[in-house]
Amino acid sequence: MAALGMNADGLRRDERLERLRLFGLSSPALLLILVVLVIPVGWLFYVSFIGANGQFSLENYERMINRSSYRRIFFTTFQVSFLTTGLCILIGYPLAYFISQLPAKLANLCLITVLLPFWTSLLVRTYAWLVLLQKQGLVNSWGMSLGLWDEPIKMVHNMTGTLIGMVHIMLPFLILPVYGAMKAVDADFMKAAANLGASPRKAFWTVFFPLTTPGLFAGALMVFILCLGFFVTPAVLGGGKVIMVSMKIVSNIELFVNWGAASALGVVLLVATVAILWVASRFLNLDQIAGGGH
């Protein structure tokens, strides 16, 4: 008994030491997060409550309630983000499925072409879309010379152009995690489903698709959150008519004497995003998404 008791003490001491060691090992990372994340975000919150006269004030938030443009700008921001995410899923999922069914060599080639746009600056890609889509751009002039349509179609300087540009930029963020999830699905599962009498369609929807949803949600979430803070693409392709929160933050910094006017927008966007994630987490298992696998 005594020996066991000593042993138990020793085990407990080991466990404490182990915990301490783990904490010690992760403390640089914790410190980094504190310095680069917690403190700036805390400061952002603090500054958003400072009025033009340097005193505590709610004026930055009152302004957002009184002026309906703020509501519309938040609406546009979420609208653009939702639509971009939806289009990315519609285009990205089938594409990832197609690539995942290819032989390894061909699949790698396809993945490289998916990743290729990452090697070009975002600004260059955005302006390239402007050149392609404008009234006398390549797409319109080809379409009209081929007789497909007679009048130039308005594809840029509006919501359409913004979405085309953003979907193009965001697609890789969706395809990669989805592709990863698809490759992780054991091919025998599908064979087993077929063996048990499921049609290919049924096997896909009841076996394959559910197994790839964590990857899909991970990709969709990443696309959605990146979209919320987008600036360059809507600014260039939206023609000044698609105004997102990031653009309003810039104009508030130019317009008002204090940083609070801009910080308050950041705070509201952050809170709204966290709220959406929280709602999403009620329906989805975020841990699983973050783990990306099973």
Next chain:
Amino acid sequence: MKHCTATIAIAAALAAGAAHAENREVTVASWGGSFQEAQSKALFEPAEKAGFTVKQETYGGMSDVRLQVSTGQVSLDIVASGSGSAARAGAEGLLEKLDYSVIDVSSFYPNLYSDYCVGGDVFSTVYAWNTDTYGENGPQSWADFWDVEKFPGKRAYRDKVAGALEPALMADGVAPEDVYEVLSSEEGIERALNKIRELKPHIDVFWSSGAQQAQLMKDGEVDMTTGWNGRFDNAAKDGAKVDYSFNQALLDYDCFAIPKGAPNKDAAMAFLAEISKPEYQDDLPKYITYGPTNKAAYDTGEISAEVASGLPSSPENAAMQLPINLEWYAEWEQVAAEMYQEMLTE
């Protein structure tokens, strides 16, 4: 480009070193593009012969200065600015008061320098049109710009309030001399905004920069736009089918200011004195069609009568225009800008 100017700067500094014992170094920030190129060739590079070492940067406007001053990390000695934002920044305490015993403004136009900012060039906010669409008989007033029956076609307009309300009121029948009086109330601003709302279905693009105005006209994306006259002249030189008129245009000026706590404040003051001299100012129109702020620049013989007649500040052109009222901007810009954004997001 930057490397190139830096090399010139060093070469000039070495050459000037013998003549001038002191080597005065200043960092100047401007807007980039064809505008800064013109400033560089006419003002900054020649000033190096007078013993200055000039480091050029581009910047994002007075919000950059605000950031530098509020954090105490001022790196810029001189900034080029629009007159309105300089007036507001001065009132905010972001700028050094200029010493007019050092800078000689005796031959300046009286309204083209202020306590915090000394004028560098005179420009106009004009309406420009595609000469392919309308031939030579383009719009001749703001009312024409608004007239989509007589001048069918797509428009572009500014995405900020500065210089955007005055044209709307003139199109609405307000006499130029009464524009700022009408604008000095929220109802007056709303009246101008309603006029823009009327045109909005025909406005395809709200532009955000001078480079964009030129690009929109060059690519034929819109048939008519507002913008800064020098940009259109340079676009036309590049083959764009574009023309503009000074009638009812807004006469405005760019100026140079010194951020509060600039590292080389005294050298900056001396530099501003140098580039405000007529022998510098008379070179600017060679590179961009912006006029001098120093009247004496017209007397050096460098600006030909032909060039002068095309500048915004020539007496003939100036008489047709509405000078920007800086007091109005100091008092109303913030309110008007918020209301303008309301209109844009509708």
